[in-house]
Amino acid sequence: MMKDKVVLYKKIPEQQKLLLSQMFNLICFDNIDESNLKQFIHEIKDAIGLIGSGVKLHQEILQHALNLKVISTISVGYDHFDLEYLKSRNIALMHTPDVLTDTTADTIFTLIMCSARRTTELNNFVTSGKWSNNLKDDYFGVDIHGKKLGILGMGRIGYAVAKRAHLGFDMQINYYNRSVNSKAEDNLNAQKMELDELLADSDFVCSILPANQQTDLLIGQREFELMKDSAIFINGGRGNVVDQNALAIALKNQTIRAAGLDVYEVEPLPQSSPLMKLKNITLFPHIGSATSETRVAMITCAIENLKAAYIGDLTKNCVVS
Template sequence: METSKELPWVLVEEIGGSYGVMEEHLDYLKERFTLITMKELKEKKEQVAEKIVCIFNWANKPDVNRELLQCLPRLKVIASAGAGVDHLDLKMISSFGVKAANTPNAVTDSTADLAMTLLLVSARSFLEGCKIAVSPETDHFKANWVSIGDITGATLGIVGMGRIGYKIAQRAKPFGMKILYHNRHQRPEEEMSVGATYCENLADLLQQSDYVMLVVNLSPQTEKLIGRREFKLMKPSATLINVSRGPVVDQDALVDALKEGEIKAAALDVTYPEPLPRDHPLLKLSNVIITPHMGTATCDALRAMMEDMVQSIMDAVKGHSISYEVTDI
């Protein structure tokens, strides 16, 4: 291991706190890097700015803007936790000669697990059942109380058959679900392995699906991908599940669709903004489940993300090809 004086200087938002490097990861990082916080950069810009070669972008922090990039002349790479990079202006970053990296492999299984959890919990009205079971007013269980429905034999429509979408399909197959998918490109090998059917047109998937699962990256093409027109195409008995990004769904249209019975329910791990304002109508609807963007919130996934970020940083420092470089700008 290198001595501390030789370690690459890496910018982080803070140590600990809501957006900082996790305490559990600190020893691993300090063995490899000299960590500089945003506070230290602001206080000692002249002494430290020219030494920083990488940014450790955890929980989308630090904010990577033009002003920050202009003051870091030796910056080589921005390593970002998670698969999504919609919080980064990749063209601007590239214009500074800086590369970007993410951690797509590290988040795949945990996000797919959370997606299936939301599907199962919403299908069986789990939260409502839990409230009934623990309510002080409950003196018996009604024999005719039922949940939304079984998932065995139901149709799951996956919008976005990338790494995570495929993992979700793998998990849905043993439940006996019929799997449809819509994607920019057909994936014959993957669809054969899980028995999925490709829907070239999104409308075809929406009209047939009992559960619509959103697993796309956020881009200008996918922003408000699901809006008023799409909700009218869905079954009144359908459930929308979103584990991608909040802006993929027109939330005003979603509220109306839920209130008017155009769809049965929604289960959302993502919204916009996050968290929602405490008076937002989605928080008041009984047919909505919302979780706090927790798709990757497991110890194993967070550790894997951190290690993949470290790998990309070390690749950049050594002048190697960056393992998890984002090339689709």
């Protein structure tokens, strides 16, 4: 009996490929770019499923996939997809929300610590041979423990960051969210605030917001001016939430003290970006979930999601059905 066809559009370990090929007729692409886009479109014409990440699958591409029933993205985010179009086609979209929560929270808290203690700048100070005597106070960082952390977006990852901050560093938690997070308030004494109030009150402001029309460029010049001049801004959510030019100006003019970013409006971050020239910023190359253990767990979850959706089980990890 002929197996149904699934197209993989991301490089994954051979062991996970074997899991997929046991159930499906698997066609593999390590990535999709201009050199193989036509071949990818040809292969998806009779595919019932797609699995991968990092590619914007617009209507112009998916309209060729006439038999498509399910897309399983190896990510928690799904802003690469036109949800209304998928609904109109009855194409299920599955994602991997839970397996990367703690790893991403670790990354975000690393950004907080690196930005506060100026670790990148001081590492360069040592490796460039400038450390010849006791460190002068103009290289000092700031404490994290006992400070106020304002979290924009109190979902799974926001709660995990808040837990690390409150229980590990005795930080007071402020949060901005569409709804009340009773778990955060009961367990971590978190306080829900309006955006402007949180910005003015917090020592660290950490965005973990998703990408949508409501969050697009939510944090700009006005918002940076509302923050304390000693504040440190962190973005571990989505790049479109922050006006990066306004951030660069705020850092250069010392409107805020420092910043740490793992996500950007354009990725990779262009060398021409004004952020590249600043000392008071820590830049990570979008490594939120980038550990060996978590990436394998994400791939495994995406495969299980695909298999479940294939047999009609959309009870878990389904974004669109």
